[in-house]
Amino acid sequence: MKLQLALLEKAALENRLAHLLLFHGGSKVHQREVALRLAQILNCHNSTSEGPCNVCPTCRKILSGNHPEVSWLKAQKAVIGIEQVLLWQERLYLKHYEGDYKISIVEQADLLTLPAANSLLKVIEEPPERTLIILCAENAEGILPTIQSRAQLVFFPNLSEEKWVSSLGEVNDLEAAQAFRLSGKNHNLATEIVQYGVQQIKDWLEKFRTAVEERNFLKLFPLFPIDKNQALLYLQVMAVQAEEGIKNNTIRPLELLEIGKAIDVLRQQANPRLVIEVLALELFQQGGVRSD
Template sequence: MKLQLALLERAARENRVAHLLLFHGGSALHQREVALRLAQILNCPNAGSEGPCQECPTCRKILSGNHPDVSWLKPLKATIGIEQVLAWQEKAYLKHYEGEYKVSVIEQADTLTLPAANSLLKVIEEPPERTVIILCAENAEGILPTIQSRAQLVFFPNLSEESWLRGLAEVDEQEASLAFRLSGRNQNLAADILQHGVLWLQEWVGKFRTAVEEEDFLKLFALFPIDKNQALLCLQVMAVQAQEGIKNGTIRPYEFLAIGKAIDVLRQQANPRLVIEVLALELFQQGGAGCD
């Protein structure tokens, strides 16, 4: 990874970096840090072999998110829709304000809807002059193949728990460790768990399990209201636990498949309450949840 990033930085210094980069795997935080550093190298007037100077007005603007030629795009809800990409597309073709390069970073690019991805492809096929687009994704397979084929892929390996904890600022280490374990060592999912609260998530999952084990539909009412992002987070953690349970022989595969189906349906703009209730009824019919 260090060698790959060193070569990437060298290409940026020599003005021969690819116009489309696809960062995938690892931590979203790590991807964001590398994207910031590349944006600085491409625009810092004092950049050298050690990287950007970090002291000039350009470096400071990029770091604070105030540089007019460095933009960030991420999901407003669960996905990045066509409206967001069309608005971004207009800005992408504007002239440079003050930088050498325009850098556009699209976070969670694997959440692009198909119309949004096709709209993005039009810009990729005819990129504006001195523009670098960086797609950040947890899973490269979630990116349209026609986009993947035009990108330079940069893989980020998973960090160890210790390395991930070192990258966090002002968090309870015990809570962060628990979030990391609940996520199945998925750093992006662990960060989401921390953001929403480990205690809240454990309580919600516990109530869902109780309702399913007792086949008591009325107990599901205590799980709501819940928004789409919260529901996705809970289902993802339940999927991790189900996967571990299958390995340990404490959970039957049907539960993991049912949760996976619920996640897919929810990502397609379905009502979170309806998805949760349908999942619970499906598990009722299969004889309750086998979660510990």
């Protein structure tokens, strides 16, 4: 990984960097750090073979998220829709306001809907001059093959638990360890768990399990209201626990299948409350969720 990043930085210094990079694997935090470093190298006038200076106004603006030429496209409501991409496209084609290069980072690019991905493809085929687009994804296979074929792929290996914790900044070590366990050692999911709150997630899941095991639909009501991002986070943690339960022979594989269906439906813009209630009803029939 170090050699690959060194080659990327060298290409950036020499203005030979591909206009489209696809970061996949590893941690979103690590991907974000590398994306910002490349943005600094391309725009910092004091960059050397050691990297950007990190102290000039341009470097500081990029790191603080205030540079006008560095933009982000992030998922809303569990997907990146075509409306978002069209707005992003308009901004991308604006003239350079400050800096030598425009850098646009698309986080969770594997959550692009098919229409959004096709719209993105049009930009990739005719990119604006002096523009770098960085797609960040957990799994490159979730990216449209026609986009993959036009990108330079950069694989990020998983960080150790210690490095992942240090990348979070100030965080309770015990809470971080619990989040890492709840995520099944998935750095990105663990980061979301920490941000949302370990105890809140555990409490919600315990109430859901109780409602399902007792087959008591009324006990689901206190679990709402809930937005799509919350529901997706809960379901992802539930899926991790189900996988562990299958290994320990305490959960039937059909239960994991139902949770997976719920995640897929939720990502298709379904109502989160309806998704959770339908999942609960399916699990009522199967005998409930048993994990921990």
